[in-house]
Amino acid sequence: MMGMNIKGSVEKVNGKEMSYSNFVENYLSKNKPVVISGLMKDWKACKDWVHHDDGTPNLQFISSNFGNSNVQVADCGSREFTDQKRLDMSVAEFIDQWIKLSSEELSDHSTNECKDKALLYLKDWHFVKEFPEYTAYTTPLLFRDDWLNMYLDHYHMHEDPDTYKKRDDVSCSDYRFVYMGAKGTWTPFHADVFRSYSWSANVCGKKRWYFLSPEQRHLVFDRNMKNSVYDIFEEVNETIFPNFKKTTWLECTQDQNEIIFVPSGWYHQVYNLEDTISINHNWFNAYNVSWVWDLLLRDYKEASEYIEDIKDICDDFEGLCQRNLAVNTGMNFYDFFNFMVRFSFANIVQLCHLARSSVFDEWCSSSKAQHLIFNLDSTKDITTKMKNTCLSKNHNISLDFRSVLEEPAFLELCFQVDKTYAFIHDQCTLIDDKEKNLMGDLVDMVFCKLISTVVCNPEDLVILIDDILQSLRILPQKKGQNA
Secondary structure (H helix, E strand, O other), X not given: OOOXXXXXXXOEEEHHHOOHHHHHHHHHOOOOOXXXXXXXXXXXXXXXXXXXXXXXXXXXXXXXXXXOOEXXXXXXXXXXXXXXXXXXXXXXXXXXXXXXXXXXXXXXXXXXXXXXXXXXXXXXXXXXXXXXXXXXXXXXXXXXXXXXXHHHOOOOOOOOOOOOOOOOOOOOOOOEEEEEEOOOOEEEEEOOHHHOEEEEEXXXXXXXXXXEOHHHHHHHEOOOOOOEOOOOOOOOOOOOOOOHHHOEEEEEEEOOOEEEEEOOOOEEEEEEOOOEEEEEEEEOOOOOHHHHHHHHHHHHHHHHHHOHHHHHXXXXXXXXXXXXXXXXXXXXXXXXXXXXXXXXXXXXHHHHHHHXXXXXXXXXXXXXXXXXXXXXXXXXXXXXXXXXXXXXXXXXXXXXXXXXXXXXXXXXXXXXXXXXXXXXXOOOXXXXXXXXXXXXXXXXXXXXXXXXXXXXXXXXXXXXXXXXXXXXXXXOOOOOOOO
16 A cells, blocks of 8 residues: 555444434534445345346346446546546447456456556446436435535526536536446546535445545645645655655445445545446535535636736636636536525525414424524525625626526425425425415515515625524524534
């Protein structure tokens, strides 16, 4: 291991014995990794995608049923910039090559030797979006509070038609993926997109994980903090990465039917110790949305510095910076702000329903209400940080409450938010008639003034959230109180 300092293993727990509040308190809010068992028993993927006599992937079933899907496949032996070279092929073509390789007589190799083979690794397959009728799995309760995928089920991240292109790298349809790879395939050292949380479930096979905490991020970058180590098992150049030898690591082996929770900002490198299929989600919520904004701000500064020399001759320098940010990071300031406004509106609608439907004066102390309040309070904290950016200046953002309420996509988002938090907190959903209830509840309560509310900048959103919490006589909650 090139002298790596392994200081411990990732904890393993039984998910059947863990409540949502336990997960929040011990792992989500602490940004701590954990391996969880017992949550995949009834998954269709675990029945259809695996040979139950030996636990190996049922590649023929996958090829026969989903083989026409076009996917990106990583060549694990070929580096391209900061990642592995990607190839475009169908699932059937990928499986044909996998079977061909497996049929050859291969001697055992160490992990370090295996990665040098021309092994192909199918990554980032948007399986749920492509095959919505085939319910391969159900997202476990612990990971349901997923703002990112709830939003992308109803909206594009990029609403500018010049920016949005169907199913391109910039405008991902969702962040739910299937990964498939033979023994020896691997993923280079990285932190996840948006610095989101992720969970990864092994349908079959085993993975080996190596984790570095966010506090040690600076130790794996060069002196200018521009480039990080690509492979922690190659000879790391001490001249380029002088602090790498100071790093300390966590490791773990993830077995079949185990799910690993990867917290925000944790760098990791992963190896498939056996032929493996996994299901993976990237996601964020009130506990880690600050990581998303911090990354956007850091990447924006880098993007603007990179083209600083053309600032004086560029007609729209800020617009160019934001376009580059969207391409490089996956969203820009405007995308993120639109997302935060709509998701805040959806949380406000849920609070309105709770207030109107409850017969108890203490309705706001319910676990669901506290969760919604916590969401809004966290949103306000992040939005306050946006005030001194281009979002506070003149631009084309203008979201008024009435128009958003009339969007069919927003109504569906409200239903998904309602069902999600009802499921998490074991309560009945409150919306039973879409447009009638959504509009009626707001009109016949003290929130009539909200119908004319227009949000054009971060300050508007902060004022709106403050007004809502004050109108409901709610004080903002501290992190952890909704757990």
